Amino acid sequence: MSYLEQNIRTIPTGLSKVLYFNWPLALLLTAVACTGFLMLYSVSGGDIERWAQPQIIRFALGMGVMIFMAFIPINFWREISAFAYIFGIALLVAVPYIGETRGGAQRWIDLKFMTLQPSELMKVAVVMVLALYYDWLDERRVSRPFWVALPILLILLPTFLVLGQPDLGTALLIMAGGAIVMFIAGVSFWYFGIAILSIVLLVTGVFASKDTEYQMLKDYQYKRIETFLDPSSDPLGSGYHITQSKIALGSGGLTGRGFMQGTQQRLNFLPEKHTDFIFTTLGEEFGFVGGIVLLALYGLILIFCYVSALSNRDRFGSLVTIGVGTTFFFYFAVNMSMVMGLAPVVGVPLPLVSYGGSAMMVLLIAFGLVQSAHVHRPR
Amino acid sequence: MKRPVKPGRLRQMLTRRTILLAGLQAGIIGTLGVQMRRIAVEQNQSFRLLAEENRVNIRLIPPVRGLVFDRLGKPLAYNEPNYKIDMVREQSGDPETVLRRLATIIPISEEDITSALQEMSKRRGFVPVTVAEDLDWEHIAAVSANAPALPGITPELGHYRIYPQADDFAHILGFVGPVSDYDLSQTDDDDPLLLIPRFQIGKNGIERRIEKPLRGKSGVKRIEVNSIGRVMRVLGREESQPGANVQLTIDNRLQRYTMERLGKESAAAVVMDVRNGDIVAMASAPSFDPNKFVRGISTTDWNALNTDIYKPMLNKAVTGTYPPGSTFKMVTALAALKGGFVKPDDKVYCGGFLELHNRRFHCWRRGGHGKVNLHDSLKESCDVYYYEISQEVGIENISAMAKELGIGVEHELELPAVREGLAPTKDWKKRRRDADWVIGDTLNASIGQGFVLASPMQLAVMTARIASGTKISPRLVNAIDNRPHPVKGREPLDIDPAHLNAVRKGMYGVVNERGGTAGGSRIRKEGWDMAGKTGTSQVRFITKEERARGVIRNSDLPWERRDHALFVAYAPADNPRFSISVVVEHGGGGSAVAAPIARDIMLEALELSEDMDYRSLPTDVRAGRERPDDKA
Structure with a gap:
């Protein structure tokens, strides 16, 4: 008798699955998205059709997809994980040929009704394929060098493809997401120690290679890192973003200036005021309290993910849930750090709040997996 | 196939590591919260200062005002570059020495120097003050060449509004002038441009009524300023959008002719296309030069304009209302025909007066x-x-x-102070004069005296409606930025065409038949026959005693007590194209004074009508589209 058949009777079927959804999680996601609608409405100066309305439509669509995915047994998603990964890699390879160039980077594929960023899709695909791998892998082999090298390759392949677009932020998120799944799956600490050491060496190497013919990053990426380390060195160029976003955040105070009362974003100081830098508006209009509330919502989402994962005896489901939660964590942690001047400007959106279809869709698909794992978890 | 069951060690490890991971993440979230608090709460004061003390400031880039054209595409209002010299006190060291040096290169009077020094001492040191304007390009070049010797001096480019037709369009176009505190108190317009000192806005006429489209939209220049507001550098800019171009329905040639023909009289004339309501000429005399207002009118000129009894500042064509006199008789006739009170052939005996309740109402012809x-x-x-x-x-x-024909009702024209005139009713008199209507009031009103009031524009509309049989409404603006304004009032009047024909025949008789009051002003050109009506409206009440002594001749009276002379007409009589109204204030008789003027203007209009179609606007007119900042 298989592992699955053993539990089949305890797993809900048909429409009754609705009762077994992780509803608190869905509500929290909606709450965060609503914060986003409010902010987009405010940033557009009260023009609902500009950003808020398309965002609401896309969120509704995404929620539909999430609920639909939750109805499908987690086993199905397990089965297609490998295909999802291969499909994602194929799209990444194809992007330079069929993609659209924006801001000097080829990242988008135009699907008519929305634009798709294959690199976004890849974040989920990597989590899925690694969860599948460790679900399949024998317990005793988890920390053996060969069986560790394999998932590393699975991570590095898309990472380098994304890096080549070039999209440093997403590449780092893919790598981090994959590494966390490996970590949770039980790979020995030693490997992580070695990995961290080699990353330090690599970064040193990257900087050493600057201005040589082996230069490894684009000039603007160097510049961003440099201005991160010393924002005053270029207050009008790359440092401009950080300085301006800190001014906006800082002027909010404890409770902010009030909804629609922000002054800084309305003056268009930040070109990405509705995307990557939307948190500044929240900070200016709702102050410290507003920022903390959003942070708390994010934290609760993580808690519900992890509780679901820990109560799930299906290894694939647990790993996917934790992987998705962690990816989500990286999104908002990196974005907020960047906006608050704790990290370089790498172009990561604030999840479910920033304007943009691709990231929101992929996140809700990912939470669809989490819901499916939750509904169909063996009890 | 059997999957390996892994309940043991890995399961435990997953739980432990997840908790570890969650702990790490909680730590990072905590750090973010702390940083948020540091920025928003602890450093709030300094950041708020940065945000509000305008570390990064915005400066408006004023848009270039839209142009105004006539129907033939001739520019009526455009912008001329104005080279000027600005001076920043604190950069110049000793302002007076620098100004004296400047005076050797460009023409500045002693007076200018004193007032510039005064202005500078009143303002903060970094504020630029204009020391000379309206300069030639050569002067600017000379100043630029001598820049090292002239610290704090910068050549700038501004714009002057130019009205090339000067007096001819003064009442239609109005003029622009610097925004005043009074203007600001009168408007709910929150355009930040209005807060720029000496920003030019429309003060009268079209310039005032179409102010917003003409003004355009301001651009924004983000600049970094230091704590006292001095400009450090420009961070970025969003260009301004120039104002909309406006095309009027006026024909500049006919307008000029009409103004000339009115001459030195205090008079108004309106020519309207009866087919579509286009006002092709609207003149009010005497006029003034709007260009004088743009550059700041001198006190002498201002006083001269204000004390002139002919009221040159007033647009008499729409703001002046006059008793229409006999030109109102068409209204009474049509009302009578419509109500069936009279048939065209019914005869009335006129013995020179009508006696009613012991009061005599006189006909203008004493013998009847x-x-x-x-x-x-x-x-x-x-x-x-x-x-x-x-x-x-x-x-x-x-x-x-009267209201059906456009008198005593509001007409939408893009001009300020368009008066409604007055078509009195019993109710109106009760309300406004607190008196009962008496039959004598009706008698006076029937010949356009008493309470009845109409503007020359309304008389032209009335005539156009009688001529066309439609409720045609006046139109002054043809298009704003090529978006055409619709023609209004193509629907037929609520009047029997037979009645209209009877009245039209009477009007034809006025000009073209023996005994007609305007027989002397006949147009003799085949097919251009004019139909019209004279009017002479009394300004004073003639008492019984006066009449017994013999009515004093107009020319013996002081100007302001003489009769108004009026004439309305349309032509050609059998296929009307234009209607016209002429009112000469205190001019005397309608047939002797107003009718000849109307005839001449009508002739000119018909002659020009061959070539009066709308033309597209030229693109090469100097719009002053170049911006001052780009040169700096």
Whole structure:
């Protein structure tokens, strides 16, 4: 008798699955998205059709997809994980040929009704394929060098493809997401120690290679890192973003200036005021309290993910849930750090709040997996 | 296939590591919260200062004002670059020495130097003050070449509004001038441009009524300023959008001719295309030069304009309202015909006056006209005929007909102070004068005296409606930025065409038949026959005693007590193209003074009509689209 058949009777079927959804999680996601609608409405100066309305439509669509995915047994998603990964890699390879160039980077594929960023899709695909791998892998082999090298390759392949677009932020998120799944799956600490050491060496190497013919990053990426380390060195160029976003955040105070009362974003100081830098508006209009509330919502989402994962005896489901939660964590942690001047400007959106279809869709698909794992978890 | 069951070690490890991971993440979230608190709460004061003390400031880039053209595409208002010299006190060291040096290169008077120094001492050191304007390019070049010797001096480019037709369009276009505190208190416009010192806005006419489209939208320049507000550097800019171009329905040639023909009289004339309501000429005399206002009018000129009894600042064509006199008789006639109170052939005996309740109402011809029918009553302008019929028609019917023909109602024109005129009713008198309507009021109203008031524009509309049989409405603006304004009032009047024809025949008789009051102003060109009506409206009340002594001749009276001379007409009579109204204030008789003027203008209009189609706007007109900042 298989592992699955053993539990089949305890797993809900048909429409009754609705009762077994992780509803608190869905509500929290909606709450965060609503914060986003409010902010987009405010940033557009009260023009609902500009950003808020398309965002609401896309969120509704995404929620539909999430609920639909939750109805499908987690086993199905397990089965297609490998295909999802291969499909994602194929799209990444194809992007330079069929993609659209924006801001000097080829990242988008135009699907008519929305634009798709294959690199976004890849974040989920990597989590899925690694969860599948460790679900399949024998317990005793988890920390053996060969069986560790394999998932590393699975991570590095898309990472380098994304890096080549070039999209440093997403590449780092893919790598981090994959590494966390490996970590949770039980790979020995030693490997992580070695990995961290080699990353330090690599970064040193990257900087050493600057201005040589082996230069490894684009000039603007160097510049961003440099201005991160010393924002005053270029207050009008790359440092401009950080300085301006800190001014906006800082002027909010404890409770902010009030909804629609922000002054800084309305003056268009930040070109990405509705995307990557939307948190500044929240900070200016709702102050410290507003920022903390959003942070708390994010934290609760993580808690519900992890509780679901820990109560799930299906290894694939647990790993996917934790992987998705962690990816989500990286999104908002990196974005907020960047906006608050704790990290370089790498172009990561604030999840479910920033304007943009691709990231929101992929996140809700990912939470669809989490819901499916939750509904169909063996009890 | 059997999957390996892994309940043991890995399961435990997953739980442990997840908790570890969650702990790490909680730590990072905590750090973010702390940083948020540091920025938003602890450093709030300094950041708020940065945000509000305008570390990064915005400066407006004023848009270039839209241009105004006539129907032929001739520019009526455009912008001329104005080279000027600005000076920043704190950069110049010793301002007076620098100004003296500057005076050797460009023409600045001693007076200018004193006032510039005064202005600079009043303002903060970094504020630029204009020390000279309206300079030639050569002067600017000379100043630039000598820049090292002139610290704090910068050549700048501004714009002047130019009205090339000067007096001819003063009342239609109005003029622009610097925004005043009074302007700001009168408007709810929150455009930040209005807060720029000496920003030019429309003060009168089209310039005022189409202010917003003409003004355009300001651009924004983000600049970094230091704590006292001095500009450090420009961070970025969003260009301004120039104002919309406006095309009027006026024909500049006819407008000029009309103004010339009115000459030195205090008069107004309106020419309207009866087919679509286009006002092709709208003149009010005397006029003034709007260009003087743009550059700041001198006190002498201002006083001269204000004390002139001919009121040159007033647009008499729409703001002046006059008793229409006999030109109103068409209204009474049509009201009578419509109500069935009279038929065109019914005759009334005129013995020179009509006696009613012991009061005599006189006809203008002392001996009377004898028996007159409708046709004769118009042709010879018999007053008694109207005294007689109006008693039956009643004021309410007359008033309703006046409104149907456009008198005493509002017309939407893009001009300020467009007056409604007055078509009086019993109710109106009760409300406004707190008195009962008496039959004598009706008699006076029937010949366009008493309470009835109409502007020259309304008289032109009335004539156009009679001529076309439609409720055509006046149109002054053809298009704003090529978006055409619609023609209004193509629907037919609520009047029997047979009645209209009877009245039109009478009007034809006025000009073209023996005994007609305007026989001297006939147009003799085949097919251009004019139909019209004279009017002479009294400004004073003639007492019984005066009449017994013999009415004093107009020319013996002081100017402001003389009669108004009026004439309305349309032509060609059988296929109307234009309607015209001429009002000469205190000019005397309608047939002697107003009709010849109207005839000449009508002739000119018909001659120009061959070539009066709208032309597209030229693109090469100097719009002053280049911006001052780009040169700096």
